[in-house]
Amino acid sequence: MKGRRLSxxxxxxxxxxxxxxxxxxxxxxxxxxxxxxxxxxSLDRYRLLFDMSNRGNLEAxxxxxxxxxxxxxxxxxxxxxxxxxxxxxxxxxxxxxxxLAVLPVALPPLVGVIAFLFVFGDTGIVPRGLQILxxxxxxxxxxxxxxxxxxxxxxxxxxxxxxxxxxxxxxLDASQIEASAGLGGGKWRTFVRVVLPELRPxxxxxxxxxxxxxxxxxxxxxxxxxGKHFITLDIYASKLNGDIDMAAAQSVLLTGVSLxxxxxxxxxxxxxxxxxxxxxxxxxxxxxxxxxxRVMVGLAVxxxxxxxxxxxxxxxxxxxxxxxxxxxxxxxSYTAENYVALFTDASLFRPVINSLEMALLALAGSVLFGVTxxxxxxxxxxxxxxTWTNVALTMPYAVPGTVVAIALILAFNRPLFxxxxxxxxxxFWILPLAYFVRxxxxxxxxxxxxxxxxxxxxxxxxxxxxxxPFLRFRSVALPLLLPAILSAGVLVLIGALGEFVSSILLYTxxxxxxxxxxxxxxxxxxxGAASAYSVLLMLLILVLLxxxxxxxxxxxxxxxxx
Amino acid sequence: xxxxSLRGVAKNFGSFAAVHPTDMEISSGEFYAILGPxxxxxxxxxxxxxxxxxxxxxxxxxGGNDITRLGPQERGIGMVFQNYALFPHMTVFENVAYGLxxxxxxxxxxxxxxxxxxxxxxxxxxxxxxVPALSxxxxxxxxxxxxxxxxxxxxxxxEPLSNLDIALRLQTREEIRLLQRSTGITTVYVTHxxxxxxxxxxxxxxxxxxxxxxxxxxxxxxxxxxxTFVAEFLGGASLVxxxxxxxxxxxxxxxxxxxxxxxxxxxxxxxxxxxxxxxxLSLEENGDGAGMRATVRSREYTGFTTTFGLxxxxxxxxxxxxSTPESGRVAPGMxxxxxxxxxxxxxxxxxx
Numbered sequence: 001m002k003g004r005r006l007s008x009x010x011x012x013x014x015x016x017x018x019x020x021x022x023x024x025x026x027x028x029x030x031x032x033x034x035x036x037x038x039x040x041x042s043l044d045r046y047r048l049l050f051d052m053s054n055r056g057n058l059e060a061x062x063x064x065x066x067x068x069x070x071x072x073x074x075x076x077x078x079x080x081x082x083x084x085x086x087x088x089x090x091x092x093x094x095x096x097x098x099x100l101a102v103l104p105v106a107l108p109p110l111v112g113v114i115a116f117l118f119v120f121g122d123t124g125i126v127p128r129g130l131q132i133l134x135x136x137x138x139x140x141x142x143x144x145x146x147x148x149x150x151x152x153x154x155x156x157x158x159x160x161x162x163x164x165x166x167x168x169x170x171x172l173d174a175s176q177i178e179a180s181a182g183l184g185g186g187k188w189r190t191f192v193r194v195v196l197p198e199l200r201p202x203x204x205x206x207x208x209x210x211x212x213x214x215x216x217x218x219x220x221x222x223x224x225x226x227g228k229h230f231i232t233l234d235i236y237a238s239k240l241n242g243d244i245d246m247a248a249a250q251s252v253l254l255t256g257v258s259l260x261x262x263x264x265x266x267x268x269x270x271x272x273x274x275x276x277x278x279x280x281x282x283x284x285x286x287x288x289x290x291x292x293x294r295v296m297v298g299l300a301v302x303x304x305x306x307x308x309x310x311x312x313x314x315x316x317x318x319x320x321x322x323x324x325x326x327x328x329x330x331x332x333s334y335t336a337e338n339y340v341a342l343f344t345d346a347s348l349f350r351p352v353i354n355s356l357e358m359a360l361l362a363l364a365g366s367v368l369f370g371v372t373x374x375x376x377x378x379x380x381x382x383x384x385x386x387t388w389t390n391v392a393l394t395m396p397y398a399v400p401g402t403v404v405a406i407a408l409i410l411a412f413n414r415p416l417f418x419x420x421x422x423x424x425x426x427x428f429w430i431l432p433l434a435y436f437v438r439x440x441x442x443x444x445x446x447x448x449x450x451x452x453x454x455x456x457x458x459x460x461x462x463x464x465x466x467x468x469p470f471l472r473f474r475s476v477a478l479p480l481l482l483p484a485i486l487s488a489g490v491l492v493l494i495g496a497l498g499e500f501v502s503s504i505l506l507y508t509x510x511x512x513x514x515x516x517x518x519x520x521x522x523x524x525x526x527x528g529a530a531s532a533y534s535v536l537l538m539l540l541i542l543v544l545l546x547x548x549x550x551x552x553x554x555x556x557x558x559x560x561x562x
Numbered sequence: 563x564x565x566x567s568l569r570g571v572a573k574n575f576g577s578f579a580a581v582h583p584t585d586m587e588i589s590s591g592e593f594y595a596i597l598g599p600x601x602x603x604x605x606x607x608x609x610x611x612x613x614x615x616x617x618x619x620x621x622x623x624x625g626g627n628d629i630t631r632l633g634p635q636e637r638g639i640g641m642v643f644q645n646y647a648l649f650p651h652m653t654v655f656e657n658v659a660y661g662l663x664x665x666x667x668x669x670x671x672x673x674x675x676x677x678x679x680x681x682x683x684x685x686x687x688x689x690x691x692x693v694p695a696l697s698x699x700x701x702x703x704x705x706x707x708x709x710x711x712x713x714x715x716x717x718x719x720x721e722p723l724s725n726l727d728i729a730l731r732l733q734t735r736e737e738i739r740l741l742q743r744s745t746g747i748t749t750v751y752v753t754h755x756x757x758x759x760x761x762x763x764x765x766x767x768x769x770x771x772x773x774x775x776x777x778x779x780x781x782x783x784x785x786x787x788x789x790t791f792v793a794e795f796l797g798g799a800s801l802v803x804x805x806x807x808x809x810x811x812x813x814x815x816x817x818x819x820x821x822x823x824x825x826x827x828x829x830x831x832x833x834x835x836x837x838x839x840x841x842x843l844s845l846e847e848n849g850d851g852a853g854m855r856a857t858v859r860s861r862e863y864t865g866f867t868t869t870f871g872l873x874x875x876x877x878x879x880x881x882x883x884x885s886t887p888e889s890g891r892v893a894p895g896m897x898x899x900x901x902x903x904x905x906x907x908x909x910x911x912x913x914x
Contacts, residue, residue, distance in 0.1 A: 455645065457643045457647035458649060460614050460634065460641075460643070460647065461647035461649075462649075462660065462664075463613075463633060463634040463635045464613070464614070464635070464637075464639065464640070464641045465661030465664055465708070465712060466638070466712065467660070467664040476649055
């Protein structure tokens with residue numbers, strides 16, 4: 001008994017130390033730095049930030065908030081529509097198409113944005129195609145500027161709505177709907193009074209998540225916004241201009257907004273009611289008339305085609321001969337040399353090795369830390385304490401990648417402890433550290449949700465049969481949690497392999513990851529090389545998803561982890 | 563010597579006393595049922611015996627040893643959980659073998675003992691089945707085999723039949739009884755079903771609101787309930803307020819005076835409670851009315867017996883009679899006169 005408690009305390013202290021050093025300390029240093037340096041503290045940075053005469057700062061806030069609000073609304077409409085079509089209507093190829101619908105969430109952020117750029121951007125294939133088709137002087141309907149950013153956001157974030165709402169729709173108790181019908185409620189009344197209240201938590205959660213993600217979105221504004229101000233871009237700019245104090249203040253501001261939404265997301269009404277409910281799933285009970293149904297399915301298929309197009313285009317471009325896609329609609333000549341170069345030129349292959357190494361390191365750290373933390377938190381009997389511990393531990397989930405990078409730079413650009421002269425900034429190690437900080441919350445959330453669903457009497461039964469804590473964990477808890485650990489682990493790998501937002505601030509030439517290399521190639525107009533890297537990343541992710549047993553099929557598990 | 567004895571065992575959840583300090587003695591080989599309505603603390607008491615809850619006070623002795631501070635894995639007690647708590651990722655065999663492997667039993671001994679245990683619940687043919695493939699009744703039997711195979715000093719059941727349908731429940735009840743008889747393992751069985759407790763147990767402890775109200779053999783509890791709660795819960799008695807006469811040989815109820823026959827336990831003169839078990843009342847359609855008249859409110863015909871709800875004064879009394887052509891003519895709304903068999907009635911000074 002005593003030994004058990006001691007080992008629990010030791011483990012908890014170790015975890016606490018990791019959390020303090022990797023998360024709290026960097027964020028604390030950043031917050032302090034935003035007030036100034038070396039005892040000369042002031043609110044000057046914040047005054048400057050909120051100075052209404054400074055058009056740039058004002059514009060950044062307006063753009064970030066405005067774009068986020070529009071992104072939430074548009075993603076919501078699209079995501080709920082798709083969820084409805086794919087859970088409530090019956091048509092051929094429904095389930096493979098449903099899987100396709102979550103594709104954008106599996107795309108690394110940079111790859112998604114670049115692919116989108118190639119298809120719908122100024123010189124993209126669709127605007128140019130339409131130009132040729134219609135004979136207009138310029139590209140038709142190119143996506144760019146603010147509208148482009150919003151489109152990219154909707155492309156990536158509507159999946160949240162899709163996942164949350166289809167999970168909620170799938171968990172709807174059919175008998176409720178039948179009861180409403182039996183009591184004389186028409187289809188519309190049933191939808192508004194019975195179904196909608198059940199979807200509300202899911203819609204709220206997806207809205208908060210989308211708002212958070214849009215606010216911290218970096219890649220889309222970077223590539224689409226054409227020099228307009230966004231908070232994330234300004235942080236990056238401040239850092240590049242050497243004004244790290246300002247970057248810190250902007251980061252604090254952005255983090256505050258994000259964290260507020262995160263606390264709402266975790267504690268608010270959104271997650272309060274569990275989705276898991278007994279009763280048969282209510283598929284097909286809300287079926288509209290046949291004509292409406294055909295229109296809806298048709299529309300959904302068009303949406304999916306638009307979703308798939310960027311992926312197909314990037315595959316095509318990866319096979320394009322360098323320089324063969326400049327003014328043409330489609331590349332004029334094709335070759336495998338981009339791939340050959342990637343695999344034969346050591347300096348080109350280096351980023352792939354880097355990304356794999358760093359992602360595996362982040363994976364090991366995240367699984368070790370996340371599983372143990374989730375387990376310790378779940379053992380706390382006091383619900384309030386365990387909930388708040390959970391919120392605190394998973395906080396980095398809500399910290400934008402740009403901010404994570406700034407905080408790590410500020411914390412580790414000098415020796416951590418007086419006695420240990422290690423400076424992490426400028427080394428390889430800062431990147432896996434950043435990936436770890438960004439990704440481990442996924443493990444805690446996924447495994448935590450699974451632990452909550454784990455029948456406590458199973459562990460009790462094991463102990464009653466004579467199993468000590470270690471055997472209980474190994475023979476009962478671990479096998480039952482394995483699916484959750486696996487899918488969380490795959491998400492960690494996916495996130496780390498394609499990580500771009502923190503990397504761009506932390507990388508060195510020797511430790512550059514694939515994402516940074518993609519951008520570099522793009523800047524050199526090596527579109528084929530950039531696309532080949534992107535395809536490689538996508539293939540890796542696809543393989544990982546298959547290995548994890550079709551994560552995309554399990555909407556409900558995803559909706560817990562996200 | 564008592565196989566299991568509890569001395570002042572108590573448990574609080576926050577400010578709520580789930581189990582007040584409770585004493586309990588269970589003899590070796592005995593089948594003891596803890597009976598009570600939901601929320602009475604019976605499961606908490608059982609979990610303290612098994613080591614799944616730590617008592618806030620008191621001592622648990624198993625075979626004379628103080629086991630209060632031991633964890634479940636150190637007690638060697640078998641437990642059958644309400645939801646069975648079978649490991650879903652293991653086969654039937656692996657589930658049953660779990661306790662043996664945790665005890666470092668290896669090799670053929672594992673196989674022999676597991677198969678023996680499965681044999682005893684008639685499931686040896688299904689030893690390779692995955693648990694989710696089993697029916698509810700089969701899962702229940704696997705849970706019993708898993709608890710038995712470790713040769714426990716004590717076997718605990720937490721409402722093991724509540725998830726089974728009625729026919730299966732009766733059959734399984736019988737099997738548990740036979741198994742307990744043949745193994746002779748001291749057993750504590752928690753249930754809220756008095757029929758289950760009566761038919762299974764050598765002794766019953768009736769619990770309410772965290773207290774053990776009465777403990778004893780079923781015949782004793784049924785024949786001489788210690789208080790109105792036991793009479794009502796175990797005997798299904800209807801309770802009516804009455805007034806004991808000064809000579810303690812009559813009582814006044816609802817404006818009628820009734821003679822109390824000799825041999826009854828009579829509380830002091832003054833307000834009292836009369837507990838009337840359903841079988842105490844018989845109906846006479848046009849009887850001379852040895853005193854009591856009642857209006858029929860309801861009739862439940864169940865074949866061999868019929869249960870009537872009878873409004874007498876401001877109380878509805880339950881009457882259970884053997885169905886006859888006469889009882890079949892008694893319909894709701896009719897006036898009847900009641901006869902009372904005092905052997906199935908009990909008097910108490912107050913409600914408890």
